[in-house]
Amino acid sequence: MKNIRKSKPFFLSVSALLVLLNLGYASKTPAFKSKLFESGNLLISDDFDQEKYKGRYGPNKKNVKQLADGTLEVLPLSGTPGDLTVFHIYNLPPKFVCHLRYKQVCSSSDAGAGIQIGGHKMHLGCTGDGYSLFLRNARKTFKNSEVENFKANQWIDMLIEYQQGKMLLSINGTETILEHEGVNMDGAKSIVFKYRKIDKTLFDYVRLWEIKE
Numbered sequence: 001m002k003n004i005r006k007s008k009p010f011f012l013s014v015s016a017l018l019v020l021l022n023l024g025y026a027s028k029t030p031a032f033k034s035k036l037f038e039s040g041n042l043l044i045s046d047d048f049d050q051e052k053y054k055g056r057y058g059p060n061k062k063n064v065k066q067l068a069d070g071t072l073e074v075l076p077l078s079g080t081p082g083d084l085t086v087f088h089i090y091n092l093p094p095k096f097v098c099h100l101r102y103k104q105v106c107s108s109s110d111a112g113a114g115i116q117i118g119g120h121k122m123h124l125g126c127t128g129d130g131y132s133l134f135l136r137n138a139r140k141t142f143k144n145s146e147v148e149n150f151k152a153n154q155w156i157d158m159l160i161e162y163q164q165g166k167m168l169l170s171i172n173g174t175e176t177i178l179e180h181e182g183v184n185m186d187g188a189k190s191i192v193f194k195y196r197k198i199d200k201t202l203f204d205y206v207r208l209w210e211i212k213e
Contacts, residue, residue, distance in 0.1 A: 030207050034097050035177075036161045036168050040209030043093070047205045048072045057206075058088050072203040074193070081199035082106075089191040092118075095163040095211035098191065101204035104152040106197060116192040117160065117167075118185025124169075126151050131171065138182025147174045152198065160191070163211070 032040045046054065053066035063075040064087070076083035089098065114125035123134040130145035150156060150171050159175070161168035167183045169176050193201060 030099070032097070032209055034161055034168075034209075034211075035175075036163065036166065037095070037097065037211045038213055040097055040211050042207070043091075043210050044089075044206055044208040046072075046203075046207075048203065056090070058090065059086060070204075074201040074203070076198070076200075082197050084196055085193065085198050085201060087193040087201060089206060089208065090189065092162075092185070092189045092191065092208070093210040095213075096160075097207075097209040097211065098160045098162075099158070099205075099207040101155060101157050102193075103155045103202045103204075104193075104195075104198050105200050105202065106152050107199070114195070116194060117162070119188035119190055119192060121185050121188055122183070133169070133178070135180065135182030135184075137184055137186060138180060140180065140182050142176075142178060142180075144174070144176055147171045155204065 028045075029042065030045055032042070034040065044056070046056075047070060048066050049070040050066070053061075053064065053072070055061050055064075057064060057072075057074075060077055063077055063079065063085075065073045065075075067073050074085060074087045075081075076085045078084070089100075092098070114123065114131075116123055121136050123136065125132050125134070127143065127145070130143065130147045131150050133142045133144075135141070157170075157172050159168070159170035162183075162185070164184050165181060166177070166179045169178065
């Protein structure tokens with residue numbers, strides 16, 4: 001009986017440890033949150049804190065490096081600050097939710113922090129007092145002057161919820177829902193960071209969910 005009594009705390013402690021480990025593991029999986037969709041299948045969740053960079057972004061691995069502080073650093077293709085920088089988030093589904101946090105670092109504090117959604121189909125750019133979204137196929141521009149700190153040398157928290165004809169865009173907590181026929185990636189499957197005059201771009205995390213509803 002003594003052996004049995006002594007073993008109970010041991011088994012309880014092991015069980016408690018397993019529960020804690022499971023909770024810790026589960027906490028690494030980001031919760032799905034969306035205003036346009038009910039559920040999503042997580043495809044990518046990168047915090048860039050692994051031992052080795054997974055190499056899933058491109059186009060050139062030589063200018064991409066995972067740093068010890070848990071960020072991903074993207075340098076210009078030539079390695080020279082200010083030269084052309086190109087970086088892709090590939091394989092976007094037809095419907096998706098993408099959440100990312102990034103910073104473009106350069107000597108000019110007034111530089112923009114824009115991106116291209118769906119290749120060159122939708123251009124998101126800084127206007128100095130907010131952003132503009134140019135829909136190439138429709139030749140139409142939407143503007144939002146309520147967004148703060150959408151510029152270089154600032155961490156930018158961005159959420160994109162997309163389906164053809166409708167998109168939610170949230171930048172630093174300010175969100176807009178756009179409904180227009182020009183909200184169309186037209187078969188393109190990437191978010192592109194392509195610009196000059198930037199020394200480097202840092203990524204804190206990237207999340208991508210596929211929507212099947």
